[in-house]
Amino acid sequence: MTMANLEKRHLIDNKNLSGESYFTSILHEAYAYGLLNDSEIENIQLQCIKFLAYKSERYNDGESSSIRVEAAESIMKSNLYTIGLYLKSLPDADCAVSELKIGKIPEMYQKGRVLINGKVHSAKHFYIMAKANKVTTLNYTYNATLDEGIGIFFKAYNPDYAAHEVMASIDYQLCNPVTDLTGVEFILKYLENLFIENEFCSYFDAEDIHHLLSGYDEGYKDLLINIFEQVVTATLGRTLANRSVLKLDSLKEEIERLQDELAEDDDYLIALKIRKATEKVLQELRITTLSLHRYIEKSLPRITSSIVNAVRTNTLGKTFVSPTNPDLKPKIQFLSSAKMDDEDYREFINELLICRYSSDKLALIKEKAKSFGDIEDLLFDARLSEEEITSVLDIFRDVEIAELIRRHPFKSSIQAVDLSETEQTLRLYVKSYTDQLTTERQERIFGLVNHLMVDER
Structure with missing residues (x-):
């Protein structure tokens, strides 16, 4: 009897259990190894459905248990995540299976909710500590994630009906990414890791x-x-x-x-x-x-x-x-001649807008746009195609291309979320233009970008 129990304890391999969907995966493994029979699985499923009906009624403030399919699916995932969190807290998979055999779904859920509350509290503690030992840096994703992105979670997290979701904006990638976790477990582990990374960096100026x-x-x-x-x-x-x-x-x-x-x-x-x-x-x-x-x-x-x-x-x-x-790097002062006055500029743009041919537009730009500032503005206002913008950029010298890149650096779709559509489009076109230049010219231009000092007069 003792030997049989020892063998049974090792039937379920923890490596086959999902951290994100622990409840579902342990049911699957237990059934596959004969630790749960058809009747027991059916009983568990029926309890889950009844509990979903109860939660759906609560979701609708008791008025009706009828809700949209998407909402019901989300609540079910939330329920299973919460129960899985409790099962995961047990000593081993065998204990979890035993609990599924004799336990009641609502009771397991309530125990899971208590654990969620504790993890939310721990996550808030680590959030405070991670901000306290924060690295002083210019890196955008690091600052945005720690200053604002993670804070969204504590305002938006809904442990009763969406416990499995990660309501946060996290773009900063850890050296050891958090995998196979979701909900508050993900946030807590992410903050623990970030705090540790910050701790090491705190040894240096x-x-x-x-x-x-x-x-x-x-x-x-x-x-x-x-x-x-x-x-x-x-x-x-x-x-x-x-x-x-x-x-x-x-x-x-x-x-x-x-x-x-x-x-x-x-x-x-x-x-x-x-x-x-x-x-x-x-x-x-x-x-x-x-x-x-x-x-x-x-x-x-x-x-x-x-x-x-x-x-x-x-x-x-x-x-x-x-x-x-x-x-300490030497700077190159970038000076641009004065821009045309507002009335002349409006007339200039109107002329460009009614031009039918790209060649006519380019000729008009060469004739009337005498400053870097005017050309930069018309790249936004003249509704030029990518091909036409490429022709305009061909007019620029290396230092002017460098200044355009400095002012409008290309950013990924994640980083560019706060930019206007026209700004994103211009940055993409400028990047496409520079990408097709020779390696030698690219190196020269990007070298200039790092040395430019602009006269803001």
């Missing part, structure tokens, strides 16, 4: 992190980039170069030397060196927090893969970046 990310890309503020991963990678580079990790700067010569040294090692040896370097980083920074140790350990495969790939492709300088202080 915000200015040093800014210079590091600027070395990666001076436009990092608009990138979907993980700050923690960049900082950890930089500390590993410093350690591999036998330098202190208290600062994040790495010299180009050191990186070149590391490239030559690591290129002679096989992948296993490189991974071993990285692991030893990680231990040194933790020791030098005197990091004793177990959760941070574990998080860095979990991050190592991803970071190690990036470093090994960089060594094999001779691009280690793009992984172990040299910090840059953008404020």
Whole structure:
């Protein structure tokens, strides 16, 4: 009897159980292994339907149990998520199956709701802590997610009828993404991970992190980039170069030397060196927090893969970046001649709008538009096609293209959500235009973008 029970305990593999749909997956596994029979499954399903009718009536304030199909489906998912949360809290899958055999759906649901309340409270606590140890950075997605996006969850989350949903705007990607979780479980785990990432970054000056990310890309503020991963990678580079990790700067010569040294090692040896370097980083920074140790350990495969790939492709300088202080770079002053007055500009635009042929429009623009500002304005106002805009951009010199990119940088659909449709369209056309230029000219233009200083007079 004892042996049989031991064998039964190992029938359900936790790897086959879904974190998002735990209730449904455990029913499936229990039935597949004969732990629940047809009659028991039917009883559970009938209880779920009756409980859905009860919840639907509550949803309609007791007036009727008749609701839209979409709403009923959402409430059912919410119910099953909440029950699954309770079952997941039990010691193991066998205990969960036993509870399904003898327990009542409404009682299991209520126990799950208590757990949800506790997790919402914990999530609020971690949200406060994550904002308290927030990295001071220019990165848009990081700031938008932490300052506003996650806050939406605590205002919009409906644990009674939509417990399974993640009502938040989260664009910032963690080094270790949260997978197979939803609802409050997702938010709580995301905030726990973000707090840990912030904790590691707090060992370094915000200015040093800014210079590091600027070395990666001076436009990092608009990138979907993980700050923690960049900082950890930089500390590993410093350690591999036998330098202190208290600062994040790495010299180009050191990186070149590391490239030559690591290129002679096989992948296993490189991974071993990285692991030893990680231990040194933790020791030098005197990091004793177990959760941070574990998080860095979990991050190592991803970071190690990036470093090994960089060594094999001779691009280690793009992984172990040299910090840059953008404020110390020489600036090029961009001056534009005066724009035409409002009345003349309106007449000019009206002429363009009635032009039938693109060639006539281009000739008119060359004749009358004498300033960068006028041409920039007409790109919005003259209702030009992409082909016509391309012809107009051909008029510009490199510095003027650079200034246009600086003012209207391309952003992903996620980042560009607050832009007008015309602004999004112009940015897309400018990007398409620059993409078809030669590599040499692209490098020249983007080099100018980083050095432009505009006279705002």
